[in-house]
Amino acid sequence: MTAQHTDETSVPSAAALVTTALDALGRLERIAEAVDAFAHIWTRGGLVSDLVDAYACTLTCSEAEALSELLAACGHQAAAQDLLKDHAEHDQCGELHHTCQDCAAA
Incomplete structure (x- = not known):
């Protein structure tokens, strides 16, 4: 027998x-x-804060989450949290970050 050669x-x-x-x-x-x-x-x-007011209602929840994750991973936790908080103010009933009192009570 011969050995297999690689x-x-x-x-x-x-x-x-x-x-x-x-x-x-x-x-x-x-x-x-x-x-x-x-x-x-x-x-x-404060660019994120300024833009959130202008664009948060046009960011999808996934886009807001992705941008927030990126900012947090780069050490900007406060900006990441602010972005999601401001985004949530523009979410409609049934959306991921929506926080109105009526929905919270349901």
């Missing part, structure tokens, strides 16, 4: 794996920097 061309080299890992880390670093910049711009000077 085709070495199908196994990535250690150098290729390191290069791939470094490329992935570089992409992650660029993503993290972009997300931090986005969160900083959207929260400085």
